[in-house]
Amino acid sequence: MILIDGKKISEEIRNELKLKIDRLKKESRKLPGLVTILVGDNPASEVYVNMKIKACAQIGMSSKLEKKDAAFSENELLELVESYNNNSDYHGILVQLPLPRHINEDKIIEAVSPSKDVDGFHPVNVGNLVIGKETFFPCTPFGVVELLRRYNIETKGRHVVVVGRSNIVGKPLANLLLQKKEGANAVVTVCHSAARDLRKYTLQADIIIAAMGSPLFIKEDMIKEGAVVIDVGTNRIEDESTPKGYRLCGDVDFENVSKKASYISPSPGGVGPMTIAMLLSNTYLAYTKIENF
Ligand code: GUN
Numbered sequence: 702m703i704l705i706d707g708k709k710i711s712e713e714i715r716n717e718l719k720l721k722i723d724r725l726k727k728e729s730r731k732l733p734g735l736v737t738i739l740v741g742d743n744p745a746s747e748v749y750v751n752m753k754i755k756a757c758a759q760i761g762m763s764s765k766l767e768k769k770d771a772a773f774s775e776n777e778l779l780e781l782v783e784s785y786n787n788n789s790d791y792h793g794i795l796v797q798l799p800l801p802r803h804i805n806e807d808k809i810i811e812a813v814s815p816s817k818d819v820d821g822f823h824p825v826n827v828g829n830l831v832i833g834k835e836t837f838f839p840c841t842p843f844g845v846v847e848l849l850r851r852y853n854i855e856t857k858g859r860h861v862v863v864v865g866r867s868n869i870v871g872k873p874l875a876n877l878l879l880q881k882k883e884g885a886n887a888v889v890t891v892c893h894s895a896a897r898d899l900r901k902y903t904l905q906a907d908i909i910i911a912a913m914g915s916p917l918f919i920k921e922d923m924i925k926e927g928a929v930v931i932d933v934g935t936n937r938i939e940d941e942s943t944p945k946g947y948r949l950c951g952d953v954d955f956e957n958v959s960k961k962a963s964y965i966s967p968s969p970g971g972v973g974p975m976t977i978a979m980l981l982s983n984t985y986l987a988y989t990k991i992e993n994f
Contacts, residue, residue: 702959703852705931705966707844710851711974718981719760726761733988734763735793735819735980736785740778741771741801750797756977762984765791775804779812786814792991793819793984798869816991819983821873830873833880837983842874844975845910845931850884854908854929854964857886862902864919864952865912866893870933874910899923911952921957930958932968 725732735757739750750766757764767781778796785794794817800806810818815825821837829836838846849856861878865871871891878887892902894913903909903923911919912933924930934952951968959965966972988994 702962703964704959705848705852705964705971707848707966707971707974710848711844711978713851714847714975714978714982715756715760718762718985721985722761731790731992732761732763733793733985734765734791735795735984736765736767736788736791738767738769738778738781738785738794738796740769740773740797740804743799746797746799753795753977753980756981757984760981762981763790771801773801775808778804778809782809782812786812786817789991791817792987793817793980795820795980817987819980819987821983822868827868827873830876833882837986838877838979839869839873840976840979840983841870841933841972842877843979843983844972845874845933846877846884847979848931848966848972848975849908849929852964856884856908859887859907860890860905861887861908861910862890862892862906863910863912864892864899864903865910865914865933866891867912870912874912913952915952916950917952917954919953919958921954921961924958924961926961927963928961930962930965931972932966933972934968935973 722732737750737753739746754764754766785791794813796809798806800809810822813823815823818826818837821839826836856878863871863875875889875891878885878889890902892899900923904925906928908929909924910931910933914934916936916938930953932951932953936950937947938950940948949969955967
């Protein structure tokens with residue numbers, strides 16, 4: 702079994718981007734910039750946003766946090782997004798989800814200029830992904846495909862079973878892997894919570910991607926010998942033996958599934974760090990497009 706080390710690969714990607722930014726600095730060029738907008742006080746969102754800002758600083762990318770309290774209105778947020786659509790110092794705009802309930806998420810996602818939509822959530826970018834045109838790939842699915850590519854795991858003609866159909870992971874990932882190009886070209890099945898006999902599908906997978914948000918759900922009797930297993934889940938489960946009273950785990954029962962898998966990405970330490978690396982990569986891509994670089 703080979704452990705897929707997302708932390709190591711994400712460091713490689715960040716180092717590659719840092720070299721590009723070092724060169725821009727040496728040439729006294731404008732730098733790529735990311736603005737992150739956080740509304741409300743969701744503790745998990747605060748942790749994620751801080752990680753994103755730290756990652757920008759590490760590679761020398763300029764970044765700004767717009768932190769607004771939970772009473773910030775939908776109109777105010779629409780105006781804020783529009784101000785960054787027109788701000789040439791920022792090439793990427795990330796509105797951290799979930800938003801407070803009084804704000805319509807779809808409206809906000811659609812307000813972000815597709816050319817600065819480094820999350821790849823705007824319907825125009827989603828549409829471009831589905832028809833195979835150039836676009837921003839949502840960061841987590843992009844991270845999964847990049848992990849497979851950097852570990853030389855063949856996807857062409859192989860059966861990938863994606864478990865989970867979210868707009869952030871399952872659906873874009875299935876569309877990415879379907880594309881008729883290098884690093885994709887897979888036969889894709891998407892399963893979800895309404896599947897009558899999930900095991901019937903997962904047992905056929907050459908590559909299984911767990912992205913349903915159910916702790917330790919994928920067990921060893923659900924995968925075939927030698928399958929590649931990618932765990933996208935990050936869940937908190939109670940654990941009295943830890944100081945915090947909980948620990949993080951993925952959607953895969955790693956301890957047992959790893960005995961049967963050929964490759965396996967753990968959680969934490971697999972796909973998670975890749976999400977941030979691909980956000981930086983998308984911001985650099987937005988910069989090259991906007992600045993005609
Ligand atoms: N919340 C959880 N994941 C994400 C993500 O990838 N992007 C944004 N904007 N919010 C999130």
